[in-house]
Amino acid sequence: MQHAAILNGCAHLRPLRTSGARPPLFCFFPGLPGARDLADSLPADQPVYELFYPNLDGALKFPAIEELAAEYIRDIRKIQVRGPYQLCGYSKAGLLAYEVARILLTQGENVSFLALFETWHPRYVQNLTPWESVTFHFSYGLERIRRYHRDLTRGNFGDFSARVSEAVSRRIRLIGWRAARILFRTTSRPVPKSMQTTESTAVLKDYNPKSYPNRFFLVRTEDKFEMGLSDQTFGWCKSAAKGVDILFVLGDHGTLKDKPHVQSLADKVAPFLVDA
Numbered sequence: 001m002q003h004a005a006i007l008n009g010c011a012h013l014r015p016l017r018t019s020g021a022r023p024p025l026f027c028f029f030p031g032l033p034g035a036r037d038l039a040d041s042l043p044a045d046q047p048v049y050e051l052f053y054p055n056l057d058g059a060l061k062f063p064a065i066e067e068l069a070a071e072y073i074r075d076i077r078k079i080q081v082r083g084p085y086q087l088c089g090y091s092k093a094g095l096l097a098y099e100v101a102r103i104l105l106t107q108g109e110n111v112s113f114l115a116l117f118e119t120w121h122p123r124y125v126q127n128l129t130p131w132e133s134v135t136f137h138f139s140y141g142l143e144r145i146r147r148y149h150r151d152l153t154r155g156n157f158g159d160f161s162a163r164v165s166e167a168v169s170r171r172i173r174l175i176g177w178r179a180a181r182i183l184f185r186t187t188s189r190p191v192p193k194s195m196q197t198t199e200s201t202a203v204l205k206d207y208n209p210k211s212y213p214n215r216f217f218l219v220r221t222e223d224k225f226e227m228g229l230s231d232q233t234f235g236w237c238k239s240a241a242k243g244v245d246i247l248f249v250l251g252d253h254g255t256l257k258d259k260p261h262v263q264s265l266a267d268k269v270a271p272f273l274v275d276a
Contacts, residue, residue: 012051013075020045021276023112024080027051028089028097029257035090037259041266045276049079051096065207069099076100083110084274090257094119095207102212112274114216117265118253121235122207215242219268221252 016027016039024047027035039048051072063071076085085104089097094116101114121127218233220226231237233244247268251261 012053012072013079014050014052016048016050017042018047020047022046023084023086023274024049025086025088025113025273026076026097026100028087028093028100030091030093033258035257037262038257038266041259041263042270042273046270046273049076051075065095065099066103068096069103072096072100073103084112085109086113086273087111088113088115088117088269089119090117091119091253092122095122095209098209098212098216099207101216102210105213111214113269113272114212114214115219115247115269115272116216116236117219118221118256119218119234121209121233121239123209124231124235127235127238209239211239211241213241215245216240217247217269217272218244219247219249219256219265221250221256222248223252 013026016034016036020043022043022045025042027038027048027050029035029038029050030053034052035048035050039046039050042048053068083104085101087097087101089095097114098116098119101111104111218236220234226232226234232246233240236244249256249261249268250264251258255261256265
């Protein structure tokens with residue numbers, strides 16, 4: 001009953017597994033199914049909690065990452081008063097895990113585990129030299145063409161159609177969202193619920209991470225395009241004062257967190273989690 005009462009007071013946190021004597025693992029995953037598959041694949045004595053975006057109905061803008069991190073820390077401390085803290089984040093939500101961990105360290109806490117799953121430094125492309133930027137965009141475009149060609153030559157017309165449709169719809173959504181964002185901001189109207197996830201992505205993209213004093217993990221796949229990058233840390237080497245440890249897992253950016261590939265992810269990170 002007491003634990004249930006504590007959870008009811010946590011506005012941005014949901015339990016995925018509450019049993020086990022280990023320090024909890026706090027996960028930041030955008031969208032559904034979130035970290036559920038990861039929780040199911042970790043050792044049975046590992047408590048797992050997931051943090052999610054707040055409901056912004058009536059809000060005029062999406063809060064900055066630093067503001068969100070402060071709210072998340074308040075909820076985290078209701079579950080775990082003191083460290084060692086363990087955090088992980090997938091894709092752009094990994095930036096929230098990074099900022100929460102960084103703030104906890106500035107508060108004198110022990111962050112024993114921080115892992116970013118396929119999370120790029122938000123200023124990676126902006127920090128490239130002009131020549132590196134040209135090379136990056138050329139390689140990215142070439143890899144997309146190769147994927148389209150591979151789908152066609154193998155007769156995977158459904159995959160080809162899905163890739164093209166997603167690329168076109170993403171571009172249309174981006175143009176529409178930019179126009180809507182200007183409209184809602186200039187008229188001081190609240191962020192519609194349908195735009196909240198998109199608005200959060202923009203805030204995450206605008207984030208400029210401060211230096212992190214300890215080593216942390218970058219978990220990524222052996223994607224052909226990513227393996228060809230000159231900076232294998234996705235830009236994090238500029239923010240990690242003591243370096244980044246890279247762990248490679250199965251799947252790709254969209255599937256590493258889902259079954260069956262999530263077991264590879266769980267097996268790679270489990271040895272670094274704190275024992276009971």
